[in-house]
Amino acid sequence: MYLGFSLTPFGHHPAAWRGAAEIANLGFEALLAQVARAEQAGLDFVLLSDRLGARPVDDLSPVATPFEPTTLVAALATRARRIGFLAAAATHQHEPYNLARRFASLESISNGRTGWVAVTTGNGEDRDREYVDLVGALWDSWEDDAFIYDKEKGRFFQPDKMHVLNHKGEHFSVRGPLNVSRSPQGKPVLAQVLTDENRALAAHAAEIVFLQSSSPTGAEEAASDFIRSLEAADRRRDARILANLVPFIAATQTEAQALHDALQAVEDISKQPLSGAILIGTPIAIADSLQQWLEAGQIDGFAILPPTLGMADLFLAEVAPELQRRGLIGRTKAGSTLRDYLNLPRPAYPAATWERAS
Amino acid sequence: MSGDRKMRLGAFLMAGGHHIAAWRHPLAHAQAGVDIDHFVALARIAERGKFDMIFVEDAAAIRERNSDMASQAARSTAFEPLSLLAALAVNTSHIGLVATASTTYNEPYGLARSFASLDQLSGGRAGWNLVTSASELEAENFASSGLRPHSERYERAEEFADAALAIWDGVEDGAYLPPGGADFTDRAKLHPVHHRGKHFAVEGLLESPCSPQGRPIMVQAGASDVGKELAARTADVVFAASQTIDEAKAYYSDVKARLAKYGRQIDDIKIMPGISPIVGATEAEAKAKYRALQELIPDAVGVALLASYLSIQDLSSYPLDGPLPDMPETNLIQSRQQLIIDLGRRENLSIRELARHFAGARGHWQVAGTPAQIADAMEERFSAGAADGFNVMAPIFPSGLEDFVTLVVPELRRRGLFREAYEGRTLRQNLGVGVPAKR
Numbered sequence: 049m050y051l052g053f054s055l056t057p058f059g060h061h062p063a064a065w066r067g068a069a070e071i072a073n074l075g076f077e078a079l080l081a082q083v084a085r086a087e088q089a090g091l092d093f094v095l096l097s098d099r100l101g102a103r104p105v106d107d108l109s110p111v112a113t114p115f116e117p118t119t120l121v122a123a124l125a126t127r128a129r130r131i132g133f134l135a136a137a138a139t140h141q142h143e144p145y146n147l148a149r150r151f152a153s154l155e156s157i158s159n160g161r162t163g164w165v166a167v168t169t170g171n172g173e174d175r176d177r178e179y180v181d182l183v184g185a186l187w188d189s190w191e192d193d194a195f196i197y198d199k200e201k202g203r204f205f206q207p208d209k210m211h212v213l214n215h216k217g218e219h220f221s222v223r224g225p226l227n228v229s230r231s232p233q234g235k236p237v238l239a240q241v242l243t244d245e246n247r248a249l250a251a252h253a254a255e256i257v258f259l260q261s262s263s264p265t266g267a268e269e270a271a272s273d274f275i276r277s278l279e280a281a282d283r284r285r286d287a288r289i290l291a292n293l294v295p296f297i298a299a300t301q302t303e304a305q306a307l308h309d310a311l312q313a314v315e316d317i318s319k320q321p322l323s324g325a326i327l328i329g330t331p332i333a334i335a336d337s338l339q340q341w342l343e344a345g346q347i348d349g350f351a352i353l354p355p356t357l358g359m360a361d362l363f364l365a366e367v368a369p370e371l372q373r374r375g376l377i378g379r380t381k382a383g384s385t386l387r388d389y390l391n392l393p394r395p396a397y398p399a400a401t402w403e404r405a406s
Numbered sequence: 407m408s409g410d411r412k413m414r415l416g417a418f419l420m421a422g423g424h425h426i427a428a429w430r431h432p433l434a435h436a437q438a439g440v441d442i443d444h445f446v447a448l449a450r451i452a453e454r455g456k457f458d459m460i461f462v463e464d465a466a467a468i469r470e471r472n473s474d475m476a477s478q479a480a481r482s483t484a485f486e487p488l489s490l491l492a493a494l495a496v497n498t499s500h501i502g503l504v505a506t507a508s509t510t511y512n513e514p515y516g517l518a519r520s521f522a523s524l525d526q527l528s529g530g531r532a533g534w535n536l537v538t539s540a541s542e543l544e545a546e547n548f549a550s551s552g553l554r555p556h557s558e559r560y561e562r563a564e565e566f567a568d569a570a571l572a573i574w575d576g577v578e579d580g581a582y583l584p585p586g587g588a589d590f591t592d593r594a595k596l597h598p599v600h601h602r603g604k605h606f607a608v609e610g611l612l613e614s615p616c617s618p619q620g621r622p623i624m625v626q627a628g629a630s631d632v633g634k635e636l637a638a639r640t641a642d643v644v645f646a647a648s649q650t651i652d653e654a655k656a657y658y659s660d661v662k663a664r665l666a667k668y669g670r671q672i673d674d675i676k677i678m679p680g681i682s683p684i685v686g687a688t689e690a691e692a693k694a695k696y697r698a699l700q701e702l703i704p705d706a707v708g709v710a711l712l713a714s715y716l717s718i719q720d721l722s723s724y725p726l727d728g729p730l731p732d733m734p735e736t737n738l739i740q741s742r743q744q745l746i747i748d749l750g751r752r753e754n755l756s757i758r759e760l761a762r763h764f765a766g767a768r769g770h771w772q773v774a775g776t777p778a779q780i781a782d783a784m785e786e787r788f789s790a791g792a793a794d795g796f797n798v799m800a801p802i803f804p805s806g807l808e809d810f811v812t813l814v815v816p817e818l819r820r821r822g823l824f825r826e827a828y829e830g831r832t833l834r835q836n837l838g839v840g841v842p843a844k845r
């Protein structure tokens with residue numbers, strides 16, 4: 049079972065901040081402390097979501113961190129070195145070259161522990177597909193062994209292992225190459241939050257999809273649908289399908305239910321942008337549900353969206369160790385990249401069909 | 407000279423070193439460009455020396471079109487500056503963090519937001535070196551239409567700067583409320599941006615609280631007339647490249663003279679020209695260090711670097727031992743082109759000599775000598791109205807920076823020219839530039 053942990057200053061529930069004591073929760077050190085606990089608990093990655101545009105005036109929700117996700121990942125990655133990071137970034141907010149470069153840089157900083165959650169808008173499917181393919185091609189600007197650092201001969205890299213794209217598409221025109229070497233894990237991992245609009249693109253390119261279904265049965269259907277889309281796109285079952293999960297956890301079932309009801313009475317969670325299936329119960333009950341769900345169906349794991357920080361702590365301190373005991377989580381092979389953590393293949397360098405650099 | 411005026415110092419970081427051949431030197435770490443631990447170590451050395459800031463340059467492209475030439479220099483793989491400085495921010499505590507970013511290939515909201523993020527991560531130590539990006543290779547990574555004219559790039563830069571400042575100023579100090587109350591933010595202290603201009607439309611608010619330093623520091627390094635005007639209007643710090651003290655003084659007084667027009671004081675801008683110090687126990691040792699680096703430059707690489715700053719494609723077709731040919735004014739970095747032409751004429755240098763000289767620090771001032779000699783040279787310019795401080799460009803990292811911090815900085819301190827301890831925790835406090843009035 050693969051597990052991601054979605055990072056927020058107060059918890060995912062829009063009412064969570066009301067019960068949170070500290071404005072310092074917004075700060076880097078507090079967020080790092082959460083990441084360190086997730087790392088300690090053996091989770092595979094931290095997820096940083098993002099909103100699509102500038103913050104609208106009428107939405108002052110305290111769910112988002114004060115940091116732009118990719119810069120936050122850069123900072124976190126130097127201080128937590130055994131967990132991966134997925135950061136959301138929208139295709140409408142960045143030039144492809146800048147985005148490819150930012151993530152390539154994160155890969156250097158983290159030694160290959162990052163991924164991009166591609167936020168697409170759905171109303172420009174061709175543009176999004178060209179964008180995503182272009183970013184992938186920029187990440188392949190350099191062959192793995194291009195840089196040789198030969199001081200004696202004065203050769204920093206092998207010129208025939210650098211590839212100029214000269215991409216001239218309908219929407220973008222990019223010469224390349226990227227000015228960052230190929231990632232230690234080949235490429236950053238590409239993820240998408242699955243929607244009706246981006247299904248085809250995700251089936252084409254995503255290596256992780258997050259399902260937002262509000263119930264386990266809904267998630268199962270979404271997973272089966274997506275697997276069919278993968279087949280239609282001529283792909284093997286080579287993507288990780290993770291269900292978003294909002295676990296309301298307490299020492300007793302009654303207490304968990306009461307906490308859930310109290311939060312929902314303040315603000316209804318269904319308005320949340322990144323939603324998932326709600327589970328309510330004790331740590332053991334939550335672990336049972338995750339196990340049953342994993343064993344029964346098509347899901348490879350979960351993205352945990354803790355409603356409050358207290359519940360985040362309970363998940364990490366009690367649910368995760370229970371999953372460990374049952375042998376459901378825990379890394380099975382050596383390796384230090386996000387791909388290693390997720391047992392995703394390292395993408396081979398594409399057969400160099402591009403024109404050689406001039 | 408007023409007794410308590412202190413020099414500002416920036417550590418201009420660059421992978422293996424500023425010297426074009428530094429990476430080949432036995433002391434250099436050839437893979438430095440993408441080694442985060444190397445950069446953390448450099449930032450800590452600079453912080454130990456109480457530098458005001460570290461500075462990283464940028465280009466959204468490789469630097470050289472000809473791949474054979476590019477492959478003989480170390481500049482084709484590097485960190486992207488904002489992510490690099492974000493990583494350094496949480497591994498340092500006092501030093502300022504200045505990243506170069508282009509107004510030509512970014513959008514105001516996204517860029518202002520990334521700098522706000524860096525500013526929050528560092529507790530108020532972020533700065534933005536605003537550039538307009540003068541290379542064709544960059545232009546080709548963003549559009550098929552080629553490099554936009556100098557005037558158009560600056561027109562966009564002017565609007566960009568205004569939009570970015572408005573975005574930063576949109577959240578007042580105290581806008582985020584302590585928990586426990588009915589609201590998360592005080593809406594009276596939030597001023598969403600409604601910018602509609604020729605180049606951008608920006609609506610909305612930053613996700614972060616007010617900058618711990620009031621607003622990130624603005625840095626400018628353009629040397630054309632419009633560049634200096636933009637600096638006079640918006641910058642807190644100006645970087646410059648100058649060879650002689652007279653050039654430096656002329657530039658200094660030119661920029662300072664423009665301030666009054668914008669209701670600003672002489673001290674509101676710190677002018678920090680680049681200096682590449684080659685430190686030796688004796689002058690002979692310093693000169694020998696410099697020679698050792700010079701010997702590592704392949705001629706073709708030096709000439710290609712020179713040509714790229716002159717924006718000439720085929721300098722190699724001229725006799726290397728002859729003078730520079732006459733050339734048309736460039737759309738690229740006009741000031742650096744002029745600097746090269748002047749240098750060549752003044753010192754009567756051939757293309758080969760000029761290229762070798764230029765390869766040391768890309769046109770910046772190079773001084774090889776003992777710590778006292780280097781301090782003398784810096785003091786002379788500092789006292790003569792040619793500089794408020796310097797952007798220190800070690801020829802080779804980490805040793806060149808280490809040498810400067812352990813040998814030259816104490817010498818500057820003995821003379822009362824440089825701080826013993828940081829004055830504050832934010833870059834603005836340490837630079838001693840006030841918080842600008844919010845718009």
Ligand SMILES: Cc1cc2nc3c(=O)[nH]c(=O)nc-3n(C[C@H](O)[C@H](O)[C@H](O)COP(=O)(O)O)c2cc1C
Pocket residue numbers: 462463464465506536537538539540626627628629630631632633634645646647680738739740741742797
């Ligand atoms: C110390 C220094 C550093 C600079 N760094 C960069 C840089 O990293 N990227 C860039 O595009 N331009 C850089 N420049 C160039 C300028 O910022 C400016 O964009 C260029 O000089 C063109 O404007 P101008 O014609 O006004 O000089 C630098 C200049 C100086 C003096």
